[in-house]
Amino acid sequence: xxxxxxxxxxxxxxxxxxxxxxxxxxxxxxxxxxxxxxxxxxxxxxxxxxxxxxxxxxxxxxxxxxxxxxxxxxxxxxxxxxxxxxxxxxxxxxxxxxxxxxxxxxxxxxxxxxxxxxxxxxxxxxxxxxxxxxxxxxxxxxxxxxxxxxxxxxxxxxxxxxxxxxxxxxxxxxxxxxxxxxxxxxxxxxxxxxxxxxxxxxxxxxxxxxxxxxxxxxxxxxxxxxxxxxxxxxxxxxxxxxxxxxxxxxxxxxxx
Amino acid sequence: xxxxxxxxxxxxxxxxxxxxxxxxxxxxxxxxxxxxxxxxxxxxxxxxxxxxxxxxxxxxxxxxxxxxxxxxxxxxxxxxxxxxxxxxxxxxxxxxxxxxxxxxxxxxxxxxxxxxxxxxxxxxxxxxxxxxxxxxxxxxxxxxxxxxxxxxxxxxxxxxxxxxxxxxxxxxxxxxxxxxxxxxxxxxxxxxxxxxxxxxxxxxxxxxxxxxxxxxxxxxxxxxxxxxxxxxxxxxxxxxxxxxxxxxxxx
Ligand code: SF4
Ligand code: SF4
Ligand code: FES
Ligand code: FES
Numbered sequence: 001x002x003x004x005x006x007x008x009x010x011x012x013x014x015x016x017x018x019x020x021x022x023x024x025x026x027x028x029x030x031x032x033x034x035x036x037x038x039x040x041x042x043x044x045x046x047x048x049x050x051x052x053x054x055x056x057x058x059x060x061x062x063x064x065x066x067x068x069x070x071x072x073x074x075x076x077x078x079x080x081x082x083x084x085x086x087x088x089x090x091x092x093x094x095x096x097x098x099x100x101x102x103x104x105x106x107x108x109x110x111x112x113x114x115x116x117x118x119x120x121x122x123x124x125x126x127x128x129x130x131x132x133x134x135x136x137x138x139x140x141x142x143x144x145x146x147x148x149x150x151x152x153x154x155x156x157x158x159x160x161x162x163x164x165x166x167x168x169x170x171x172x173x174x175x176x177x178x179x180x181x182x183x184x185x186x187x188x189x190x191x192x193x194x195x196x197x198x199x200x201x202x203x204x205x206x207x208x209x210x211x212x213x214x215x216x217x218x219x220x221x222x223x224x225x226x227x228x229x230x231x232x233x234x235x236x237x238x239x240x241x242x243x244x245x246x247x248x249x250x251x252x253x254x255x256x
Numbered sequence: 257x258x259x260x261x262x263x264x265x266x267x268x269x270x271x272x273x274x275x276x277x278x279x280x281x282x283x284x285x286x287x288x289x290x291x292x293x294x295x296x297x298x299x300x301x302x303x304x305x306x307x308x309x310x311x312x313x314x315x316x317x318x319x320x321x322x323x324x325x326x327x328x329x330x331x332x333x334x335x336x337x338x339x340x341x342x343x344x345x346x347x348x349x350x351x352x353x354x355x356x357x358x359x360x361x362x363x364x365x366x367x368x369x370x371x372x373x374x375x376x377x378x379x380x381x382x383x384x385x386x387x388x389x390x391x392x393x394x395x396x397x398x399x400x401x402x403x404x405x406x407x408x409x410x411x412x413x414x415x416x417x418x419x420x421x422x423x424x425x426x427x428x429x430x431x432x433x434x435x436x437x438x439x440x441x442x443x444x445x446x447x448x449x450x451x452x453x454x455x456x457x458x459x460x461x462x463x464x465x466x467x468x469x470x471x472x473x474x475x476x477x478x479x480x481x482x483x484x485x486x487x488x489x490x491x492x493x494x495x496x497x498x499x500x501x502x503x504x505x506x507x
Pocket of ligand 4: 344345348
């Protein structure tokens, strides 16, 4: 292994930019963020990169390493031994400077989602098996790498039509909660745009927290939307029997 | 806490080999699925029977045509069921959206903006939201395939085992795993519930859901394996009836 890494780091802002080549002495166990810090300290003090924990916990350091959405602090340089490592900002979000992007759209989306509406006052008693299912989604660190890779947002200008995978996991977390009384199925079917997702699983592939977003959040939610809006027999039975849903859940579809 | 829900380890292949160009995977999918579709069309449009002795090809079972005395393109009366079942399968959706539609061609690529993309919100692709109905139909077909698998062990001269019997049995087993690891089935048996333990102990639907979830982790594997077994069983029987090969009897 050579004792030097070659990086091409995208430098610029919203008016444009280009990749700049840097060389960094190799150290054992070095992650991409270490290499960027080395550049910052020794060669380019004005290099902008967002980070906080350096422990894959805060979700601030998302960027694209050789095209793949990655946490800079969790991606080892020796995974790319012998290659030039290109580091670019997440391409789905507007760039502010260098590797820092403006992810505020995500916080706007988050506000659209009704929070947990407990059916009885907390504290609740829940069995572990019920906690486990929603706990998977609690692992999210809001790095937005899944939002970055999702082709609906990335290629199809879907920001107006789809909340994105991170927020499907968030909705699943509330929807599947045994003590929740809110009904988010109409939201999913309309404004949140669940069916813009075509279950191609890039979000699952990039999630650094290994949340199985597509299998455990999106597909189960799609099935719930199908129950309500697509399944002709279920729709008919509901019409015949009046409202008949799960306890505590309103069952009337809202108009789009 | 080894939930079947969760991936337990990072599945990062550590290899120093250069990563494949991003279009390799979709291309492979395209070729395999494409050849399979062409083969299936040839099979159901150019043949009127898939029977050889006690072997019945999965493409021609159940023989609905025979029940009603229609004898034109026998395979067609049923072949659309597994076809639509697989077409609307969540796993194959991923494969063909990536492979044929290039939506997306890869998780790293940035494509030209196509604001007309509508996902699965509009017909005809919205039909995929009715996957459960194709599951119901596929389940009925599966029952017949098990009957065929058993029948494949009973030759004119009594019980025996031929390569064909084994192929049909393996096919029935793999299709069973494929069918019962389905996402829609996972929803039906328990996933649709918010509370698995509200009576204080794990409900039957939790246990079912948990079991289906663990099979579901390998749904893609079952999907490819059962595709291969359907193909192998049919091709074997087709070659037998064309006289190209002779059935090998183990005993
Ligand atoms: S599975 Fe759906 S949400 Fe996830 S990246 Fe693909 S289209 Fe986006
Ligand atoms: S779901 Fe995963 S990829 Fe998406 S924001 Fe959360 S941790 Fe990041
Ligand atoms: S710096 Fe916190 S996740 Fe990378
Ligand atoms: S999801 Fe693949 S068969 Fe239902």
